[in-house]
Amino acid sequence: MTERIHVNQQAFEDGSSPTLGSSIATTVRNQSFSYSKDAVKDTLSQDYNTAKRALSTAPPNDAYLHWDAPGVEGIEPDDDAKAHKIADTMNKMQKHNFDKHRHAFRATHVKTQGLVKGTLAVPSDLPPHLSQRLFAHPGTYAIAARYANEPIFLQPDSEPGPRGMSIKSFNVHGERLEPPGNENLSTQDFFFNNAPIIELTDIDTCLEIMQLREKYFDSPNGLALALKSRTDAIKQHAPGMLPNTDMISHSMYTQSAFRFGEYYGHMAMFPVLPEMKEKSGETVSSSGSYSQISDWLFDYFKGAPAKYEIKIQLGTSPAHHPTEDASIVWDEATAPYQMIGTVEFPVQDSFSQERRVFWEDHMVLDPCKGLAAHRPLGSINRLRKVVYGRSQKRRDELNAKKSSDIQSIDEMP
Template sequence: MSLTNAYNSVKRALSTAPPNDAYLRWDAPGVETPKVNEEETARKIGETMNKMQQHNFDQHRHAFRATHVKTQGIVKGRLTVLPNLPTHLQQGLFKTSGKTYDIAARYASEPVFLQADQEPGPRGLGLRIFGVEGERLQGADSEATTQDFFFNNAPMIELTDIDTCLEIMELREKYFDSPTKLAMATKLRTDAIKQSAPGMLPNTNMISHSFYTQSAFRFGEWYGHFALFPVLDDMTKHTEKVQSSDSREALRDWLAEYLAQRGAKYEMKIQLGTSPEHHPTEDGSVVWDEDTAPYQTIGTIDFPPQDALTADRRVFWEDKMKLNPWNALVEYRPLGSINRLRKIVYEMSRKKREAVNATLTIAVNSVDEIP
């Protein structure tokens, strides 16, 4: 994408949109516009990411996920549906006022290698909700009673769409062992500013971060972005930055210390789209303007104080757990090309991990199965 096109995309997103309560149906014309040969492109991305998994194995003699490689903490808690939600927000999991669900989440660093915490970059949170009932997507596990969501600490994803994702992943694989050469190659791209954005994220205590799905999902009748925002004042005050003199595991240590003493609490919110032009699903790099698509609270997430990184919990999640946004309820169908490619890429990543580690992942349908 040229700089002009990138600018115009952002300009459209910030310009006058339909009223922010004129919510658009998830299947309305223009909400999704798949390209030809997307499956072929997705498989190329999967093959490239499998190569990066092999690079990690060659260095560490263990296969990790294709992205979000470094576990920083794993927690168990509860999601509570907000009481007295307005009718338009009573969708899927959120139809019953005050209902609670068991949940588990993994905090991680997003890069494809075991990055030292002194290095800035995206941080993620993978969330599994248990005890979920309802019709599941075609191809999903019909016996599952779970719903998965993935969040990052930025509202946009620099990978943009399926074609850009392939280009960036091929660069990351080519220069897997040379971050300097990768940075040089990235600077030659027309979207260099966008691609450098993840490195500009604040390298601070993860407990202070808000988290965003970045990509869009169906939300019952509508479509939108989910997000998690810290509730406790003490969480948002922990903005200390990792220094070069700190441990390479500083983020893990800070997160574990905070969660052991205080736990954590987030508001879960939804940002509903009203226009494919202003609130696109196909360009994940466009930040939806909160004036035209304000976040609305739908629930609260509570993680009580706990040991967030016991050895048995970490090994279980890294080797046994399999999260996939497509193993989901119909009402939360993933939308946009970044999500469509995940349908293929996540399965390829899982199979690679299983084969190299000689360890099968399992269907985890109860939070009590997690150590």
């Protein structure tokens, strides 16, 4: 049944702008109507963004900037050296985990919460500015996805923190990044987290924070005190303030920028199905089980499918839509989300042990091996090019395993 709410002038007023909602408020003043909740939210959002756009100094939100335009990226000569220092630090944290568990994990997103197979559908009616590279080819692509906790250690699910989702799409062809060798690949990887920004900000901040995390790997209180003394303390503590709810209800964001064919942008995935959204009210309690989130995902996928809309924000200005500072939220008023496809996962076993071991010990995921038309941008992504390869190598060494770039969904259990 559609939820109904009572609407009056006060529901549309907002002190941030005297014009916000004025057209709607005038219509409903001294009257009452019944609207669906979603319709009211959509109207409010559109009215709010219209007012913000009118007040913004950003270029028109359809004046999309080319990905290699001056100012979009600012590559520094010492980026590579700093990236290797970060990789050294994260290799040390991998060794800390190995010493605890006698098993090596990835450098981040250590704890698997669910593994699913599904499809990415690209519609046939995308306008030219959205019909870019992978999304210029209508059809359905097989995908594999992993839900995970973001931290470097195996944390109990009762502890709040960032949650992530990685996707590998198959049968994707075109010019590849970083040849030789990658030209024979036919996959495209995307990484998402449940916050629109990343507190690590840029390569310099990332180096500082990773060195602190390694120093206080076994002392959460020591790390908290070290972060508290920083000028960006609020930003660094923000991940711990994320809602610790059922992951199936989370919106997921790439956080950093990527080339999108001719342009550049941020991608995100938003839950569509009501049964997904309603799980946002399920919060892991302080006394919740160590594996509460994976248990919830398992129960959900045992009885229901999942569906996300995948959307993109396209940048129009390095000042308003930067790539080098990944801690800045791109304002939806100046860079609105536009739908480019849907992701669907059918009912399935989301915690198959065979699939978990295969993914954790053998799967390679790296957007820096993807299509040239979806090149990761900004220093956070440039450091990943080094860190991911070094992390994979260290994991393989400690586990005496061999990771591989699988090229078919059928290679995954």
